[in-house]
Amino acid sequence: MSAAPTLPPLREELALHPGSRGARGEPSWTLHDPVRNQFFQLDWASFELLSRWQLGSPEAVLAAVADETTLTVDATDVTGLIDFLQANQLLAPQGGQARELAARKQRQRGSVWTWLLHHYLFFRVPLLRPDALLDGLAPRLGWLYGRPFLWATATAGLLGLFGVSRQWDAYASTLVDLFSWQGLAAYGVAVVAVKTVHEFLHGVTAKRFGCRVPTMGVALMVLWPVAYTDTTEVWKLPDARQRMAVAGAGICAELAIAAWATLAWLWLPEGPLRTVAFLLSSTTWLSTLLINASPFMRFDGYFLLSDALNMPNLHARSFALARWRLREWLFGFGEPAPEPIPPRRTRWLVAFAWATWLYRLVLFLGIAVLVYHFVIKAVGILLFAVELVWFIASPVWGELRAWWQRRARIGRHRRLALLVGAGALAGLLLVPLPGRVTGTGLLQPAEQLTLYAPAGAQVTALPFHHGDAVPAGAVLFEVQSPLLRLRALQSAARMTGVQGQIAAAAFDAQQRRDWQLATGQLETRRAEAQTVTADAQRYAPAAPFAGRFVDADPDLRAGDWVAKDEVLGRLVSTGARQVITYVDEKEVRRIAVGDAGLFVVDALLGPTLHLRVKTIERDASRTLNERMLASHLGGHVLVREQGQVFSPESAVFRVVLETTSGQDHAEQAWRGAVVMSARPEPLLRRFIDQVMSVFWREAGF
Secondary structure, eight states: OOOOOOOOOBOTTOEEEEOOOOTTSOOOEEEEETTTTEEEEEOHHHHHHHHTGGGOSHHHHHHHHHHHSSOOOOHHHHHHHHHHHHHTTOBOOOTTHHHHHHHHHHHHHOOHHHHHHHHHHEEEEEEEOOHHHHHHHHHHTGGGGSHHHHHHHHHHHHHHHHHHHHTHHHHHHHHHHTOSHHHHHHHHHHHHHHHHHHHHHHHHHHHHTTOOOOOEEEEEETTEEEEEEOOGGGGGOSOHHHHHHHHHHHHHHHHHHHHHHHHHHHHSOSSHHHHHHHHHHHHHHHHIIIIITOSSSSSHHHHHHHHHHTOSSHHHHHHHHHHHHHHHHHHOOOOOOSSOOOHHHHHHHHHHHHHHHHHHHHHHHHHHHHHHHHSOHHHHHHHHHHHIIIIIIHHHHHHHHHHHHTGGGSOHHHHHHHHHHHHHHHHHHHSOEEEEEEEEEEEEESSEEEEEOOTTEEEEEOOOOTTOEEOTTOBOOEEEOHHHHHHHHHHHHHHHHHHHHHHHTTTOHHHHHTHHHHHHHHHHHHHHHHHHHHHHHTTSOBOSSOEEEESOOTTOOTTOEEOTTOEEEEEEOSSOEEEEEEEETTTGGGOOTTOEEEEEEGGGOSOEEEEEEEEEOSSOOSSOSOGGGBGGGTSSBOEEEETTEEEESSOEEEEEEEEOSSOOOTTSOEEEEEEEEEEEEOHHHHHHHHHHHHHHHHOOO
């Protein structure tokens, strides 16, 4: 006859504490592991079983629970509880179990690379054991929790916010003035001071409720420092309001600092004290509202929400519900929910889980980009890849594996629907789809000439006025310059003198010896005369093409003096017009000469024209001649200003499009949106090309 099975013994140092009631009013208990300072919440059935664990056998425990309580439990409940205790190392090791526990610990520790990975993503650096210090501080800081201080702080905050709203320009300008290395250093000091107060208020509040605070320090999350206080013992508090008070103490401390600092900024005169007040005010408002109060990470806002809902492990439980809901919606497995929760709360938790996932996706991508840019490029690429794999790819891969393991349970109709959906997605990614290339463009005449005045000139004739038709070869205007006239007279006099020397060589022996030198001087004087003649053409320019004279100054008259480079008018052609645009290097390969396009003037104030690509430059443009297309002036081309020259920040190619329809607006330049038909291309190829272009651009070390 075999002996009856016995229950494995519990560790002797474990302690049970009453917990808060659940959402439906059921009691709960907290199991404390003092060695690791961890807490585990137990439901009613688990508590009753553990309370009778000393009976030794499962049958005796089950019988006692059935006789002494109204619960209905069976052997599966005992087996599940044993598995839970064993998985969390709450059982006393016996015989070979000690070696098994050591082996499990080694497996959990993993390799050196696993250790490095985990400690890169998150690790804590304890800096202080504050328990004794907090024992002395807690009684002395009791006034911070009194109603007079709370009311005074609330009043100060309201007055400060009202005052800042009346002086918002001054407040915002102070923020801009501190955007410097000295300002960033001052912000760093302010953040350290505020976070120190924040963490100490967590500890003081925990002490007021009798909890031990073993350590305080800095936790590095992906190398980003975050202050922490170990208040794990608050989980033994049965009252959720007390746990919320501990979790919210840091936020309340920062809000109090913000309230008094904002009011001080309003009252203090200009000087160092007012700057300090501004730093404390702006730092605390931003850090509290954007970071600490957020429930999407395991900061204060998360624990406040968890206690308010009376749902420990809120993230894990909401994530499990969201994964279950997604699987049921996609595949209809018919699995039970991870835990019985009312439908309304289930919907809320699923929405909360998706919001948390999206928040973390953006946050982790942002951290990965920052790490990439602020460390050595080779290390940055490695750390960037680690974060993408660990935080994004790994969870997605785990969920895909769960789907694959359940593939046999997908119904026939669901399987058909999934196949159709997968086919549609593959078609969307692989089938070439018509595309387009967009940007801003400048509509202008195909030929135009801006006429500038030469230096020191006086107008002598203005044969054309604004709007006049100009035939090719006609003189557009005539000006004279005393300096040019003096240069012409001097050049003529020098040439006459040299010619006289050459003519006298036939009668004078000395002149014959210098004849070759004089001949050379004559060529020099002729070149000088040609230069003067060429400069004189600027004073009476001829039209290189037929067109219309526009933008002439109506007040300009013959006899007026004009400044150097003053615009006297423009000659624009009256024939075909063209649109100038610039296309990014990733898009230029998708267009070709002859492709159709469309031009729509900004704000619909001008013509809408059909276009055709005329030319595409083979080399990237080094400068942006059409300044209206710069991004800071309303265009789409990112530029870097170097004096009066605009240089594109990335490789762009100049594209000229000719018009094929529309009314004649040749006199005026219009800026607008340009849309060009692009070669059909699968979305997947565009994505791969984008990834590869970024990779090759950043791969150079």
